[in-house]
Amino acid sequence: MASLSPPFSDLSPSRMVRAIEKAGFGIGSEPFALNSYENRVYAFRDEDLTPWVAKFYRPERWSDAAIADEHRLLGQLASAGVPVGDVWRNAEGVSLFHVEGQRLALFPQLRGRAPELDDMGQLFALGQTIGRLHASSASLSLPHRPRFDAASLCKESRDAVLSSGRLSGTTRDDYAAVSEAIVRTIGRMSLPNVASIAVHGDCHPGNILGDGEQFALVDFDDCGYAPAVQDLWMLLSEHHEQDTQAQLSEIIEGYEEYREFDRRELAWIPLLRTCRLMRHSAWILNRWHDPAFPQAFPWMESSDFWRDHVRALEVQRLGLEQPQWLA
Incomplete structure (x- = not known):
């Protein structure tokens, strides 16, 4: 039986940067990987040094429609004032970008620390x-x-x-x-x-x-x-x-x-x-x-x-x- 190709094996650093740029962002700092296994997630700063997160979705896990549901939920929560990391949308309202075989979404990077559950x-x-x-x-x-x-x-x-x-x-x-x-x-x-x-x-x-x-x-x-x-x-x-x-x-x-x-x-x-x-x-x-x-x-x-x-x-x-x- 043929072996499965490792996911994200073609997500090289240069391709990752190109994908972010084609989604509409200038890169002001070198992206670095965050602790994520299911997807590939990178923190970076744009040309204004605003911090962002780029999320590359695991191939074949969710359909585009299922990802659209995730983004719609985030949009509703953000509109209601619920503190969430809402997805970025371009001027046409697009939030999921297909670039060089990858599916990509971008989010503002939220700062903070995990809660202390004994408090x-x-x-x-x-x-x-x-x-x-x-x-x-x-x-x-x-x-x-x-x-x-x-x-x-x-x-x-x-x-x-x-x-x-x-x-x-x-x-x-x-x-x-x-x-x-x-x-x-x-x-x-x-x-x-x-x-x-x-x-x-x-x-x-x-x-x-x-x-x-x-x-x-x-x-x-x-x-x-x-x-x-x-x-x-x-x-x-x-x-x-x-x-x-x-x-x-x-x-x-x-x-x-x-x-x-x-x-x-x-x-x-x-x-x-x-x-x-x-x-x-x-x-x-x-x-x-x-x-x-x-x-x-x-x-x-x-x-x-x-x-x-x-x-x-x-x-x-x-x-x-x-x-x-x-x-």
Whole structure:
């Protein structure tokens, strides 16, 4: 079977600069790579020394229509005053540029640092930001964006891991058993029927920037439809019940300054956590032909990693099958 060509293998520095210039920018500083794996993202300054970010989309991941949905969401949020890194549009309103086989979008570079999740004041401010986001996005239609489907996502992740050839012997058998049990459990779960809205989709601290009092959201690459709690649960500690309750209280209090939060959604958190854990390992393996991934995740070739992963999945399986205090 022919090997896959590595994505971005033809994105040389000179081609990257030409693409940015053809989109309508002069380059005032040498672009440098930011920490991104799914796409290729570079910071640069224009001729006026204004800082920008150039995002080159991974080939074949999203359709142009799905990227247009992402940009439309950003435009609506920015128009509503929600602090986000909005996409740049040229005089004709174009935000996605096709240049020399690459798809490119540009964003103003936002400054700030990631939030401190043990700071209750910052959690309140994060709740406000996400509440504002959802108050604006809840009525928006994104027809080309996915809807969260835990059973399908976990099954696809399981299949990807088992077909990767990375697991063998007892570890493979153990992974196969626990992942199958998780998929079966999800299939028979009876969760509260809550609304799905347009969400950021990957709302972890690395995609949040601020000064400790106000925060902005960046990187809407995974936006789609899910319960609102999808954008909240990654701000929580999972180790101490008392800490998590206190964190939730602050986040929800800030959130409800802009939008009511349906507390029945808290019952979804173990499912969301399990799905993310399974998807993350599968995502890395599915991208292994991209040279950036073996370099960034070398432990994926370690048997110790997979044994630990199986143990973590077993913990999540038990959490799915037993009553949750959050519910």
